[in-house]
Structures are given as C-alpha cells and as structure tokens.
Amino acid sequence: MKWTEFFIPTSKEVPADAAVPSHQLMLRAGIIRQVVAGAYTYLPLGYRSLRKIEAIVREEMNAARGIELNMPAMQPLEWWELTGRAAAMGDVLVRLGSSGGDDWRARTVLGPTHEEVITEIVRAYVNSYKQLPLCFYQIQTKFRGEARPKSGVLRTREFLMKDAYSFHTCKEGDGGLDDTYDRMYAAYCAIFSRSGLPYIAVEADSGPIGGDASHEFMVPTDAGEDYLVQSEDKAYAANLERAEVAPLADEGGAADAPLTEVHTPNLGTIDEVSTFLKCEPRKMIKTIIYEANGEALVALVRGDHEVNEAKLARAAKVGMVAAADAALINKITGADVGFAGPVGLSARIIVDQAVTVMHDAVTGANKTDYHITGVNPGRDFEVTESADIRMAVKGDCAKNGSPLTFKKCIEVGHVFKLGTKYSEAMSATFLDVNGKSHPMIMGCYGIGLNRIMAAAIEAGHDEKGICWPMSIAPFQVVICALDMRVEEVSTLAGKLHDELEATGIDVLLDDRDARPGFKFKDAELIGIPIRVTVGKRGLADGIVEIQTRRTGETAKVPPLDAVDTVQKLVQAAMEADCARKTK
RNA sequence: CGGGGCGUAGCUCAGCUUGGCUAGAGCGCAGCGUUCGGGACGCUGAGGUCGCAGGUUCAAAUCCUGUCGCCCCGACCA
Known part of the structure; x- marks a missing residue:
C-alpha cells in the first residue's frame, strides 16, 4: 500500500478531549474519530488493526471448536x-x-449481549442430549446505554464483541460445561498472547449475571477502571471485587474496658466521631445496614475498612444486597442514620473477621447522637456469623501470607459458568437417556475487541507514539522513501515494497513528497513495528536501514538482503509477542 | 443521576471580566518559489450560522434566560 493512495490523517496536536494515552494516540494517529459520545468511526488504519484482532479471535475460537453465527442487534x-x-x-x-x-x-x-437470542435458538432446535454439547460464537456490534462513556474506546455505547455461549447436559465429564470452560479459557490465553498483550487471568465476581465460576482477563494500565489484586509471590490474583484477604491477628493488649455511652451530637460519620473522640478509625466499628430479600442485613467492618458488597452477598448467601433506606435503618436501630451499632441490635449480623479481633472499640449506640466506647466483640454482642466481607487494602496479605499488591487494569475478556439461569427462564430443556427433561447448563465467554486494541496501545507506547504488537499492527512494515525525486530511491523503495508485499507482509510505502523528519515522526506516531529507510545517503554506502520501533535497534543491510532481514524480524516479533504473557 | 469544566476555522487556542468598525493567532489546507536524513522557509490565498433558540440593547462571540452537545470527577457497570 502506498501512503499517497491510503488515508492516514495524523496530527501533531494533542486532542483536548482525550485524557488517556490510547485515546490521544488513536486520535493523533488517524485510527479513530468520534461521532457522538461513546461511538467511534474506525478509520482505515484503525479498521485494519481491528480486523486483524478479529481474525486472531476467529481462528482461536474455531480451533476451540466454536461454531460461528450471526445474530441481530x-x-x-x-x-x-x-x-x-x-x-x-x-x-x-x-x-x-x-x-x-x-x-x-x-x-x-x-442487544448488549445475546444470551436471550441464542437460548431461544437452542430451545427451538435442540431437544435431546444427543444434540449437546454446543458452543456458538458471534463477533458483532453490541450496544449499552452507558451513563458515562469514557477513555476513548475503552468504555463506549457501541462496541465490537466476541461472545460465545455453550450448552451442556452436565457440568463435569465428557461434553460437560467444565470441559468447554477450560477450552475457552485456554483459547483466551492463546488470543491475548497472540495479540501481544501482557495479560493476567484472575478470579472474578460473576455479578448479577449469576453462575458459580468466573475468570477475567486483565491488562495492567493506569487507564483501566478495575483493580487487580495480586500477591507478591504471584500465587494469587483476583479482581478487587472478589479478592480474599488473610485473617488479621488479634493485636491483644486490651484492657477490655467497660461499655460507656458518650454524647456525640450530630456526629454520624466515622471521620466526625474519630476526630471528636480522638480515636483512630481503625479502633471503630462501622455498622452498615443493608436490605436483602426484603429483610435487614447488618454488616460490621472496621472503621478504616469498606464493605465489599459482592463478598457480603456471598457470605450471607443472598442474591444481592442493597443499601437500606433511612426508614429501615430507623426501624432496626431506633436511631437516626449514623448511630447504628451491634450492641443490643436484633437483626442478622455478619461480622467481618477484622472486627472479631478488635478490643475496646467505638461504635454507634443505636440512640440518636450517642456512641459507645469499650465495645468488645463476644462480650458485648454475640458473633454468630463471621466472614471476610471487606475490600482488600494495602497492607493485607493473601491467604498464603504473601503481601497483596494493587494495580489498575482493563478487563479484556471474561468467562462465566452460567448454570441454568437462562435455560430455565426461557425453557431451553433437553431429554436425557431416560426421557426426563432438564434445563441445559450454560456457559458464556466474552471478549471486547476494541479493548484489545486500546489495551495494546496502553501497554505499548512511548513519547513518540504507538508501538504496535506485530500481530495486530495495521501494517507490519513501513518504508520511508526519503526523497521520492531521487530516481534510485523511489525505484528501490518501490521494488522493496513489491517484494515484501509478494511475501505476504503488510507493507506501507511512504511515497509522500515530504521531508525526512516529517516521515519519521509520522511512522513513529502510527507505530509500525518495522521501518525501512531508503535514502540517497544510505544508498551511497550501499545500504538501507531497518529499524525496530519498540527497541530503536537499527540494522544496516545491503538492499539485496533487505527483504530477507525484514522477514526474519517480522517472524521473530510475532513469536516474541506470543511470549509476553505475564502469568 | 450528582459535582465541575468547556462549546469561536479541520486541530490547539486567544478575544468574553468592562458590549462598539471588517472576529484573531499558531498548526493544517491551496498556489508559486526555495528547500530535502528528524515535524523547513518566504510570498499569496481559501476557510467562521462565534453550539442552538429566545431576550436585553442603537449595537451581542461578549450581558440574561432556556436548550443541546462534549470532557473530567463521583455514582453505576453481566
């Protein structure tokens, strides 16, 4: 492809509306253009890259025995x-x-996803265990009315997803859900490796979609909106929503002081009470009232900790918890919001493990404008249900004792074991060998293709521009013909272009009538992995330069060796990208 | 949905506080000439419903009201 016959609207200026690197660079490199909030045109350069990602995903899904179909939006x-x-x-x-x-x-x-549509298809056509298992997939545009689109293509209202849905007669064994789940998991590893992403697979919360197992594939970057929690020894990794912590030890040294009521007029928050009583938040017990299945559910965490609602719901074995309204809080505690405490409270209480080892704590008195001090779990209130229900924080350790680290990251893929939620709701059943009817067991597996692209840029860029992984770069090689008016330069550049193209390499020939610096800057901005420089200065020495974008390493080779050298570099880069998996 | 910010040329922005002639700059774009290994230079030129609607005024990019859009923080997020 010749640059003058293609369309690459680059820009020097940093776009004012872009906050994160991938967004800025995608705009500057002429990869995307915003149409409305949360929807982007993929310009020719960007679309080439997106199609390459799509091809990788399709290949691996086919290899994992997925069968492709197309469903309506x-x-x-x-x-x-x-x-x-x-x-x-x-x-x-x-x-x-x-x-x-x-x-x-x-x-x-x-459709924001297609569980309903695919389940209806299976309900209509599949009746027997003999027809199962099945694993369908689609690569299509999906829609979500995101309240706040942000960070370029990382969070949009219209996006390209690969979604796969599997249907089974059983969980374990041949043809079971676990089998497909494992195969999809492996396919995802292959996809992200081949895409050159430094990804980490973590345990995730399955959320309201339901199901009993779920893994997310994360790419660490500051532009992300999720937190990855990982132990220093790498033995444990999880989404913050799910991350478990090792129990805290009893610090002891307690006087086990008597209960004392103190007047705390209008002081309802941990901060206010902490300041007023000159008591550190970690010496206080936070009492949060939730509503679950129509009943009150009380969570106790240390004052400097936060309740993890997903963990709480799991510990309490309820589907979902929601913050209680003021009326319910008032009814349970007999006090205004801000003065709840466990002492004398009659409701179901889940106590965080960290609270169980506290002594002489401060908490609400269940009496407006009063708190109590000298509260000791077990002595002053019964601990009937205790669990890990808080957010992990810096200083916590994994269960194996290794300290936890926290990283922002982008979620690029998610695999779920769904169970029978959709098959039951939509009556997708099969008859077993005995002629007995059962709902099908399902799994679903999603990948955000646009996010792969943005994540690759987030993970691979420098002050000059993008550094594409070879496998998903819009072009693998760019030839900078430094002065097209010089006959030898334009002839050789054209020849190298044709020869490289003939070997199947995606090559872009910068044949513009522009000065050298201009072409170099553009080549670096759009991030083509390999640059071949053909100029009269080099030709005078009988060489062309071959430079690797990511490392800046330059080889000077005779023109006759150029195609061979480039081929080897492309091959090596493809293999190196595959090895970038972090865990 | 709460809080904040911004809408002026393709892009980045000035002008608005304190209303006043033909609305500006840089980049980019077109023509001509010089230049050509790290975003060149000179000359000439094109390009604007100042987001939109209403109001105040002799006069509105500027003041007032409304409205739409975009960005950021938060909430939310299968």
Whole structure:
C-alpha cells in the first residue's frame, strides 16, 4: 500500500478531549474519530488493526471448536423481560422507542449481549442430549446505554464483541460445561498472547449475571477502571471485587474496658466521631445496614475498612444486597442514620473477621447522637456469623501470607459458568437417556475487541507514539522513501515494497513528497513495528536501514538482503509477542 | 443521576471580566518559489450560522434566560 493512495490523517496536536494515552494516540494517529459520545468511526488504519484482532479471535475460537453465527442487534424486549434482565439492566438496555409507547419500537431493544437470542435458538432446535454439547460464537456490534462513556474506546455505547455461549447436559465429564470452560479459557490465553498483550487471568465476581465460576482477563494500565489484586509471590490474583484477604491477628493488649455511652451530637460519620473522640478509625466499628430479600442485613467492618458488597452477598448467601433506606435503618436501630451499632441490635449480623479481633472499640449506640466506647466483640454482642466481607487494602496479605499488591487494569475478556439461569427462564430443556427433561447448563465467554486494541496501545507506547504488537499492527512494515525525486530511491523503495508485499507482509510505502523528519515522526506516531529507510545517503554506502520501533535497534543491510532481514524480524516479533504473557 | 469544566476555522487556542468598525493567532489546507536524513522557509490565498433558540440593547462571540452537545470527577457497570 502506498501512503499517497491510503488515508492516514495524523496530527501533531494533542486532542483536548482525550485524557488517556490510547485515546490521544488513536486520535493523533488517524485510527479513530468520534461521532457522538461513546461511538467511534474506525478509520482505515484503525479498521485494519481491528480486523486483524478479529481474525486472531476467529481462528482461536474455531480451533476451540466454536461454531460461528450471526445474530441481530435488534431483539424483542419481551425476551429480556422473560429473563428478568430488562429490569436488572435498566437504562443500560438501549431501547428503540420510549418505554411509554406501544409500537414495535418500544418493544425492541439493541442487544448488549445475546444470551436471550441464542437460548431461544437452542430451545427451538435442540431437544435431546444427543444434540449437546454446543458452543456458538458471534463477533458483532453490541450496544449499552452507558451513563458515562469514557477513555476513548475503552468504555463506549457501541462496541465490537466476541461472545460465545455453550450448552451442556452436565457440568463435569465428557461434553460437560467444565470441559468447554477450560477450552475457552485456554483459547483466551492463546488470543491475548497472540495479540501481544501482557495479560493476567484472575478470579472474578460473576455479578448479577449469576453462575458459580468466573475468570477475567486483565491488562495492567493506569487507564483501566478495575483493580487487580495480586500477591507478591504471584500465587494469587483476583479482581478487587472478589479478592480474599488473610485473617488479621488479634493485636491483644486490651484492657477490655467497660461499655460507656458518650454524647456525640450530630456526629454520624466515622471521620466526625474519630476526630471528636480522638480515636483512630481503625479502633471503630462501622455498622452498615443493608436490605436483602426484603429483610435487614447488618454488616460490621472496621472503621478504616469498606464493605465489599459482592463478598457480603456471598457470605450471607443472598442474591444481592442493597443499601437500606433511612426508614429501615430507623426501624432496626431506633436511631437516626449514623448511630447504628451491634450492641443490643436484633437483626442478622455478619461480622467481618477484622472486627472479631478488635478490643475496646467505638461504635454507634443505636440512640440518636450517642456512641459507645469499650465495645468488645463476644462480650458485648454475640458473633454468630463471621466472614471476610471487606475490600482488600494495602497492607493485607493473601491467604498464603504473601503481601497483596494493587494495580489498575482493563478487563479484556471474561468467562462465566452460567448454570441454568437462562435455560430455565426461557425453557431451553433437553431429554436425557431416560426421557426426563432438564434445563441445559450454560456457559458464556466474552471478549471486547476494541479493548484489545486500546489495551495494546496502553501497554505499548512511548513519547513518540504507538508501538504496535506485530500481530495486530495495521501494517507490519513501513518504508520511508526519503526523497521520492531521487530516481534510485523511489525505484528501490518501490521494488522493496513489491517484494515484501509478494511475501505476504503488510507493507506501507511512504511515497509522500515530504521531508525526512516529517516521515519519521509520522511512522513513529502510527507505530509500525518495522521501518525501512531508503535514502540517497544510505544508498551511497550501499545500504538501507531497518529499524525496530519498540527497541530503536537499527540494522544496516545491503538492499539485496533487505527483504530477507525484514522477514526474519517480522517472524521473530510475532513469536516474541506470543511470549509476553505475564502469568 | 450528582459535582465541575468547556462549546469561536479541520486541530490547539486567544478575544468574553468592562458590549462598539471588517472576529484573531499558531498548526493544517491551496498556489508559486526555495528547500530535502528528524515535524523547513518566504510570498499569496481559501476557510467562521462565534453550539442552538429566545431576550436585553442603537449595537451581542461578549450581558440574561432556556436548550443541546462534549470532557473530567463521583455514582453505576453481566
């Protein structure tokens, strides 16, 4: 491809609206252009890269025995009501018409995923255990009414996803869910390795989608919105939403002071009480009232800790917890919000492990404007249910004793064991050998292709621009013909271009009538992994230069050896990218 | 959805506080000439409903009201 016949609108200026590196660079390199908040055009350069990512994903999914199909973005709202997700998703579900209307638009949504559609297909066509297992996948545009799109293509309202859905008669054994789950997990590792991403697979919370196992694939970068918690010895890694901590030891040295009520007028927060009583937050017990299944559920954590609602819900064995409203808090505690405490409280209480080893703590008195000091768990209130229900924090250790580290990261893939939530809701059943009916057991497996692209840029760029992994670079090689007016230069550059193209390498020939510095800057900005420089100065010495973008290493070779050298570099780079997996 | 910020040329921005002639700069773009191994230079030129609507005024990019859009922080996030 010749630069003058292609379309690469680069820019020197840093776009004012872009905050994160991948967004800035994608705009500057002419990869994307925003159309509205949360939706982008992929310009030719960007689309080449996206198609390469798509090709890798498709190859690996096929290799993992997935079968591809295509489903519509438009779906009936009715199916989303069947599974309860219309309500669960709320405004995130994009509707064609206003919910007040009663025409087809009001009954149609744009799919944020396709569990309902695929389950309906299986319900319609699959009746027997003999037809299972099945694993479908699609690579398609999806829609989510994100309240706040951000960070370029990392969080958008329209995006390209690979979603796979598997259907089984059983969890374990031949053809079972576990089998496919493991195969998908392995395929994901292959996909992210081949895409040149430094990724980490972690235990994740499965959230309201339900299911009993889930892993996320994370790429560490400051632009991410998730936190990865990893032990220093790398033996443990999890999403912050799920990360477990080692129990804290009893610090002892307690006087086990008597209970004392203190007046704390209008002081309802940990900070206020802590300052007023000159008592560190870590010496206080935070009492949070939740509502679960229509009943009050009380969580106790140390004053300097936060409740992890996902962990709390799991520990309490309830589907979901929601913060209680003031009325419920008042009813349970007999006090205004801000003065709740465990002493004398009659409700189901889950005590965080860190609270169980506290002594002489300060907490609410269940009496407006009063707190109590000298609170000792076990002595002053019964600890009937204790669990790890808090967010991990700096200083915590994994269960094996290794200290935990925290990194921001982007989620690029997620695999779930779904179970029978959708098959039951939509009656996707099969008959077993005995003619007995069962709901199918399902798994689902998603990858955000746009995020792979952004993550690759986040993980691979420098002050000059993008450093693409070879496998997903829009072009693998760029030839800078330094002065197209010089006959030998343009002839040789054209010849190298044709020869490289003939060997199957994606090569871009910068044949513009521009000065050398201009071409170098552009080549670096758009991040082509290998640059071949053809100039009359080099030709006078009988050489062309071959430079690697990522390292800056330069080889000077005779023109006749150039194609061979480039081929070897491309090959080596592909292999090196595959080895970049961090864990 | 709460808090903050910003809408002026393709891009980055000035002008607005204190209303006043034909709305500016740099980059980019077009023509001509010089230049050509790290974003060259000179001359000439094109390009604007100042987000939109209403209001105040002799006069509005500037003041007022409304509205739409975009970005950031937070909440939310299968």
